Amino acid sequence: MTLEPLHLLKTVYGYDAFRGRQAEVIAHVIAGNDAFVLMPTGGGKSLCYQIPALCRQGMGLVVSPLIALMADQVAALCQAGMRAAALNSSLAFDERADIWRAVETGALDLLYVAPETLLRPEILERLRPVPLSLIAIDEAHCLSQWGHDFRPEYRKLDCLAELFPGTPRMALTATADAPTRAEIVSHLRIGEENSFVAGFDRPNIRYAITEKDSPSKQMLAFLESRKGESGIIYCLSKRKTEETAAFLNERGFTALAYHAGLDKAVRDANQTRFQREEGVVMVATIAFGMGIDKPDVRFVLHLDLPGSIEAYYQETGRAGRDGLPAETLMLYGYDDIALRNRFIEESDAPEQRKRMERQKLDALLGLTETGQCRRQVLLNYFGDTHEPCNNCDNCAAPPELFDGTIAAQKALSCIYRTGERFGQAYIAAVLLGEEDERITRFGHDRISTYGIGKEHDARTWRSILRQLVAHGLVSVDLAGHGGLSISDRGRDFLREKPTLMLRVPRRAIRTSKKAARREAANSMEPADRTLFEALREKRRELARDQGLPPYVIFHDRTLIEMAAARPASRLELAAIPGIGEAKLERYGDAFLGVIARHED
Template identity: 75%
Template sequence: MTAQPLHILKTVYGYDAFRGPQAAIVDHVMAGNNAFVLMPTGGGKSLCYQIPAIARPGMGLIVSPLIALMADQVAALRQAGVNAAALNSDLQGDERHALWRDISSGALDLLYVAPETLLRPDILELLRRTKLSLIAIDEAHCLSQWGHDFRPSYRQLDALVTQFPDTPRMALTATADAPTRGEILSHLKIAESDAFIAGFDRPNIHYAMAEKDNPRAQLKRFLTQHAQESGIVYCLSKRKTEETAAWLCEQGYTALPYHGGMDKAQRQANQTRFQREEAVIMVATIAFGMGIDKPDVRFVAHLDLPGSIEAYYQETGRAGRDGLPSDALMLYGHDDIALRSRFIEESDAPEQRKRMERQKLDALLGLAETAGCRRQVLLSYFGDHSEPCGNCDTCAEPPKRFDGTIATQKALSCIYRTGERFGQAYIVQVLLGVADDRVTQSGHDRISTFGIGKEHDSRTWRAILRQLIALRLIDVDMTGHGGLSISEAGRRFLREKPVLMLRVPAKPRATQAKGVRAQASTALPDVDQTLFQALREKRTELARMQSVPPYVIFHDKTLIEMAAARPGSRSQLAKVPGVGEAKLDRYGAAFLAVIAEHGG
């Protein structure tokens, strides 16, 4: 007899009710239908395919992009008492034979596999002899050429449509704009009527963005909010990744680098430490993070401009998967904007692709420069809507604007008078009337724009120039020495002189608004903090004994619930959300003992 989804939810996962559209999606797939699921990270996408895979006859086949992600998910499922395994290139000899025996005998509930492995003819032939309950393609945005994580192997997954025509197909992602969604549906032959769009909002994440002033000092102030918490710091280059990690270690943090140029074994070792230890900061390029299943990442900081709003949303979405308060900080400057533009223009992509990438960059700069609610701008990009959130920096302290029409005219005129070949710092010197050797040798202390900008200080002029670059009134020559020139839009501005409102640059300060968020554990009364930390220590001890990440035993959120409820018996512990039957049997006595030691 097929188990009922709600019964599985309670006995395996320890939850009494589905959230949001989960129940509708599960029922839809249980009936044998295909489904496209777009749900924010932390919204419970995994349950949407795991529960039907367990409940329906046969084995669930889950396509996943990374070996590390598969290992995490398999470990978590086994902790919950589910028969799950991963088929990947790391399996050798006896292990591989044992896995195929389990598959052939019907012993597995779920099998995770990378697309490159799955598409091998011998693997497809073996799977055609196996009864499949469903096929779920996780991180499905990797299939789209418009997606920020496009992977050619994902594009070939449309072969599954003909290879397994009678098996329900699911495509799941947290990040897909309209073009990406359309491409996924088309390639996997999933009807629009089978699409479930659950929205994009991550209300627990506080968003903040700031102009680069002193990036390391800004990052250090930000990290004071996150003592003894895990997080990710993204950098654009491999060198900056390593230098930033080393600097953070000097500042007393446990920080590890991660980028594609590292030795594979070292990269894997660093990722394992990040997943299994508390309070580790991963400093990484975008090579790190897709599908990271660690629920207690409390912050994500970008020290350079990300590639697009989709990339920013995906990368910041790695924070707060457990729903507890978390932070996202992005620092950016005019060099970032120019470099991203250069990446686009120098790529071998067709013009249609370049045009799309320019639009994506413009949308990201609009998010960075907005004076309104950041969450509203972010969600509107994906076709979602929000009231002002009260949980972003612009809601906490709305930026002021000023009429920047005259300042823009002065800046563009100065760039023109100096020959459209000098960088930002030089243009600011001329506007302020600073006659240093370079300026006087060039004769620019004698031009009409010398000293015409003394009403603003150097910091304000840098902010004005950055905004004009973002507005594409100024181009930056990144192939040379960063020389500024007037774009066609800038020349049109000089001719037409429309009113242009610019942001007043914020004064240097801590990048986190006061009182906006608290550390996750401060959701507990003071009296329970000691118990919460003791529960975490017990979890870490048990995880080390099994060589698994602590969060596959219990999430922080479950430990917080334990500390608040203080269950004194097995039956009371069973009522705590996140405590399923297998974990109750395996860990109930150990955690009840910790609670009893702290007064029950």
């Protein structure tokens, strides 16, 4: 019997209608065609291969990059009544044998496998005679040599076209600029005509970026109203993740560290806690997060500058996968910019790669320094367009600009006259004419730029110097002691004296008084909110008993709908979005019981 996609959407996943281009992609793949699919995180990419795998004959093969991600997805599918498994190196012999038995007897709808495992000759040979409905390559941007998550094993997946001729192949990602998209389509021989680009906008995410002033205080100001919510804080160094987690734990947060240097058992335990517990903050390097399927991450905070706009988009995209409000904040300083430049220049990459990385860093700095809508600049980078969003810091409070041409000339002249070897604090002190033993010792109280910057305070001069670094007019010697020097672009500026508009530094982080999850909950009536919390407690109990993350049972959005509608029967409960037949059978009575007790 041929299964209809819309029927599966309702009975398995509990939704009445497809979103965006999902229906178009699904029909295209069911017809036997290859596809490249780009959809924003939370946009429903997984349905684009899961439903065709159920509709077509055979088993769907899904290439996924991380064991934890595969385990999460398999758990969610099994909860929804599908037959799914993940083949990976962590399995015991008996578990692997059971999976292969299910594969060879046609007892699986979907098999997840990491590229390293799949490409082993014995695995490919064993899969050759298995009827495959499709092959889906998730997180496909990992194959791009220009991407931020490049993994060499992904490059070798082009062999699947010859090994499994006639099987539709799909490449899916949420993060790929135009060159990366072209590389994926070309390398996997999918065909440009089979591309489905659904846009990049995540309207529920609020973007905010500000200069570092006092990072610890800025972090606490941002987190103050967010205790009890799940979030991710990204740091550039392993040491900083551990120090930040300890700092937050001392102040009443539940924070865990995650970086590649931790013992694997500790990393795995921390990731499991983050996924299964509510209100945990993960403080991590970029080693954490790709493909994280946790839908109720309410905030992402960058304590350091990310590597590129693609990295920033993907890392912030881990917030608000459930479609409920989420917030992000990036803090950056001139030392971050210098360190990123140092990473590029000291790498063993060929010059072509370094040139591309410099361009990507310049684009990111443009995002940090822009005075226009953050979302417009972010989406424009990916070739997408948007009206001003009213959901970013620049839309909420447009930055005040001033003509910084003279200030920039003074700063550059001071850097030059002090020998291009001192850091920003020293340069600011000279410009302000401060009485300082070092300034006197070096004789810089007698140079022409001493005291010529008293129209600005020290904080403003630090902001001006950061912006000059971001604009590429000033370089930072991070390998030494953070000394500032004038770049070639800066020397051109001094000769040509073009107008340079700079931002007046903001006095404080503008952040909402309410945390993002509470904003969603506070839109409910008080009685509904009480019921919502009772439903969350029941979900926690059920998840704990099964060793599952709570969101695998139901997302917060489903519980919010449940609290508002107050269904009194299974039929009424089935009308709530996100409740398919298997979950209705498994959990219907438990949640109806909570609602009934609340009504008494």
